[in-house]
Amino acid sequence: MPKILIVGGGYAGFYTAWKLEKHLRKGEAEVTVVDPLPYMTYQPFLPEVAAGSIEARHSVVALRRHLSKTKVVAGKVTGISHADKTATITPSVGDPYQVRYDQIVVTAGAVSRTFPIPGIADNAIGLKTIEEAVAIRDRLTANFDKAALVPAGPERDRLLTVVVVGGGFAGIEVFAELRSYASALLKNYPELRFEDTHFHLVEAMGRIMPEVSLKTSEWVLKNLAERGAAVHLDTQVTGAIDGNIELSTGETIPSDLIIWTAGVMANPTVVRGGDLPVEERGRIRARADLRVGTAEAPLEGAWAAGDVAAVPDLSGGGVGGYCVPNAQHAVRQAKLLAKNLVAVLRGEEPKEYVHKNLGAVAGLGIGIGVFQSGKIAIKGLPAWFAHRGYHGLAMPSWERKFRVLWGWWNNFWLGRDIVNLSTVQNPRYVFEEFAARPRPAQPAVTPPAEPREQGKIADQPEKVDAEKAAAAGR
Incomplete structure (x- = not known):
């Protein structure tokens, strides 16, 4: 076979x-x-x-x-x-x-695909795996918990600053989705204000989302600006040591969450x-x-x-x-x-692959999206429904389709789940803290040994006195 x-x-x-x-x-x-x-x-x-x-x-x-x-x-x-x-x-x-x-x-x-930029390998995270996506969500949620405990200032700003590197589809989508998520989180944190959150996207080219028309990409930029997000075009990251994003413009942005989507x-x-x-x-x-x-x-x-x-x-x-x-x-x-x-x-001839791009669709947060197919462009809520409809149907197997659609339906009525499970990376921390451990063995104490003859004499004091008297008489 x-x-x-x-x-x-x-x-x-x-x-x-x-x-x-x-x-x-x-x-x-x-x-x-x-x-x-x-x-x-x-x-x-x-x-x-x-x-x-x-x-x-x-x-x-x-x-x-x-x-x-x-x-x-x-x-x-x-x-x-x-x-x-x-x-x-x-x-x-x-x-x-x-x-x-x-x-x-x-x-x-x-x-x-990354470049040898100081600090990126040590401080940034990608968006190619499910583990990375979960880590990003937990990090941002955990940072909101921490920021609610510290006064307004540089430390709070650092915790609530998100920097995304790369303005392609993946970068724009995660940037816009996280902006939407952060805005939704604020109602559960009365200690924090919208002005405390800072979102920056860094793109080396002069535009974002090359998969769509220039007019559509400009609409996305305008929408992001209205939502309090900053996009740095024609800008490169030159360093990220200790979470301090250094840009080619000379600006430095301290951040606790750096997401790298600049190519594969x-x-x-x-x-x-x-x-x-x-x-x-x-x-x-x-x-x-x-x-x-x-x-x-x-x-x-x-x-x-x-x-x-x-x-x-x-x-x-x-x-x-x-x-x-x-x-x-x-x-x-x-x-x-x-x-x-x-x-x-079976001894037959293979066929050639020919597929014309059907277009591009992106979700930019709850209720906002863009769709581009040729010269046809749809923006806002209709495009968001197109995004979810397309990907909901494209998800392989009916079992997975149903799970995704059911999750969306629940979120529509109940809202997004904001539980932070970052501690799952160290699931034994509570058990280890309170687990009883055996006491360390105490070293055995051995009394100093005495010379054998000296010990015998010490046990017979009368004999010692008699021998002394006899010696004096002689």
């Missing part, structure tokens, strides 16, 4: 395996997915998770629950030798080992650990039919899709001739990849 190895269980990896289960006949192939995490994260929901609008577990899809015919391995693929069709798997527990495959599908996704790069662990061809931007070179290789020479048995792959954009709308790294392309590429892989196994 042919062995299909899928590297990565994110968008493209999950959808590839999901659709392979549908298209493969029983016994036609054996499919294995390798990923260090047991779930797929629906990344468009991360800003809403950070703002408390979606429960974290509802925005992820359990691999083992929804991939019933696929073997799921918790680990990383740290090496690929396609010359002999073997891959090195480093499991979460145990020693690395090698497996053989007949077809490999590389869908390892992307990670945050293909997963370097997989790209650098194999012998598959890589293009100049560090992505695996793929053909329009999603096989690895060039237009003239496909690499037999190797496939790639999603953010880790440089897939030609035949619609003509891509950047540099390639599909941009977003969920829209990753999902559609994965669906076609599954069909093409099955076709190749």
